[in-house]
Amino acid sequence: MAFISENVLDKFESIDPKTTVPLEKKYTSPKKFEFSFPLSKNEDDGMKNIVGVSWILQDGTDSYVTLLARVLAHLLLGNEGAILRKNLLESKLGKSIAKFSGLERELRELVFSVGLEGVKNSEIPEVEKVINTSLAQIMDQEIDDSEVRSALHQIEFKVKEITGDYYPFGLSTVLNFITPWLHGGDVVSFIRIDVDMKKLKDSLKDKNYLKEKIKEYFIDNPHKVSLVLRPDHSMKERADQELREKLEKQKIMLNSSQKDKLVQNARLLKERQEKFIDFSLLPKIEVKDLNMKMKSLKTSPEILEVAGSKLYFYDQSTNGISYIKYSFSQGDLNEEEVILLSLLATVFTKIGTKNSPYHEMAKRIGLYTGKVASSLGTGRYVNETDRAYLSFDIFAKCLDENIKPMMAIMTELINEYSLDDVDKIESIIKDQANELMICVADYGTDYAVKSAARNTSQYHRLMELTSGITFVRKINKISQMDRITFENVLEKMKALACKIFSKNNLNVAVVTSRDNNNDFQELVASSILSFPSRKNNGIDLAYEKTKRRDEACTTTTNVAYVVKTFSTPTLIHEDGAKFAVLAKMIGTDFLHSEIREKGGAYGGFSGYRAIRGIFYMASFRDPQITRTLKTFENALKWLNDSNFSQDDVDLAIIQVIAELDTPLSPSMEAFKYFENQLTNLSMNDWQKYRERILACSISDLRQVANKYLTGNYSVGMVTSKEMLDCDNPGNEFNISALIG
Incomplete structure (x- = not known):
């Protein structure tokens, strides 16, 4: 700071930037x-x-x-x-x-x-x-x-x-x-x-x-x-027409000198965008400065078994707060039941029980816990070619002194759940459906990735069914059903609920301080013993594994979210780490420049989902479609033709390691470890992955790119019908409206 003050700040005098925000002048009437x-x-x-x-x-x-x-x-x-x-x-x-x-x-x-x-x-x-x-x-x-x-x-x-x-x-x-x-x-x-x-x-x-x-x-x-x-309905069309007219007027008003100036500025911008930037001039850390070891928990979990259930107790410093997750693994479900299970997770902790109406249960949850929520857990067994993991999860957290009432709430929710309040359930589903419909355009990239990848594996089909466009359409359809049809769906949900809670398919994670372990163990064991016994087989979803499937979902938006996905090995494969580094290089050094800076999108990037086994290139809030898809095609040529040094690769390696080392809260560290254990992913697997990342070279990246990114791929897109009408990349797309 002394150096900055002496060489920079001391050369200036302080000023009043006049950034004070005054209080609003108040209305005298609404x-x-x-x-x-x-x-x-x-x-x-x-x-x-x-x-x-x-x-x-x-x-x-x-x-x-x-x-x-x-x-x-x-x-x-x-x-x-x-x-x-x-x-x-x-x-x-x-x-x-x-x-x-x-x-x-x-x-x-x-x-x-x-x-x-x-x-x-x-x-x-x-x-x-x-x-x-x-x-x-x-x-x-x-x-x-x-x-x-x-x-x-x-x-x-x-x-x-x-x-x-x-x-x-x-x-x-x-x-x-x-x-x-x-x-x-x-x-x-x-x-x-x-x-x-x-x-x-x-x-x-x-x-x-x-x-x-x-x-x-x-x-x-x-x-x-x-x-x-x-x-x-015509607002966008009017705005577009007004913009066209305004630009045409501006064009007519330009003289030859002004037009020449615009052409010159465009040329200068292009030159600047393509100018080489020498990052070696900047101070930086080097790969040798990075920690070779993957961070792990300070202490291994204590693992117990109770009546067929497995309990994992994690001793973490959580500042007097305890966490618990019941994870009921699921199996023997068809596609309709998987969607209904996701719907059940949406409503389960908000509808009360046979003993407590929802407003009374909400009061208890607020009084004794920090949160109680249900969700679906999805995962992929990375050491198996094509096997997915699905669970119905119930999560809660509380101050240490409230562990007993929290456990009473958890046990009552599972043993005494009630799906009889049709009005409340209908209200929750309408609320969730409306929120999802509104947010599709906001999270277009994520939906496009799930849509494009859904036919590559059982896991990706599961992801699309439970949180992709398919689920959004299904919940929206259910939210608009007449009362009798809705009650029929509810009866199917009741039948499904009867078979998902079983102590034989239960894994429990508890994150707390060691001082609470004994009391917590007794409460959890007592809770588990009250659950029924029922054995489920592993999830076995049928899906059509195709060579290629390009899909576009249309909705109300002014932009496009364009994604191209490739099926790749997961992190335990020797090539997995190379994709993590490759994604950073292509995204930072090529797609960002071509799609954002030159193409006008808000973002252009690539990613590798190490557990899912997917590599993708994507654009975010993109005004162009065909150009972006052409840019994706050119990425491999750019990688093969450009003159890279190891310094360029090292920069990408450092970015990947920074993401791996993202700080997590003590509770999240434990739950991440728990999820790894459920899908048979060990800390040794992560350590090998890290070591392979640190050892990457440009030849490694070119080798995997030319091996895996030249074959089968799929394209997913979220955009508007109007954009596709004026910038259609071809007839091979399966185009369907979000609401059809």
């Missing part, structure tokens, strides 16, 4: 606004309006006010039983809670929003009525003390938990306080949450305190905005 958004006509089912209400609450640099607002947000929206969430969903005025709902803490002032997506034109006014009625309902009754304690518990839990699965924990902690830091607040007061927590708990001794704040912040707050977003 306002209403309407806007439009583009939507293809074939995707409009008459229920695509978005309706919401927002309030500016208070100054976001005040730590106490922020804490209070977080508590209020939890009471109103924080779980399945929260009054705004419950009343809006039960009103059936819309398909799902609006994505913007919740407390926005990253602005200068706190903003709370709530609304519904998927609303009919005729029912738009009713949404705000439900919101206003719900707030009035709170004023007419006593706020449940357990709901308040649940809100406080959730906030304290988040402060205590060591996260950082994508960022170092210290950095993610700092980012939580970015708002007061940027806007001149007292950052220390946000860190010392215990001071504000004590103040709030003292204030809560007045039973009317929260109701008074709800009245102040919401009911009597004039700075309120009601918003309606309506679909417009």
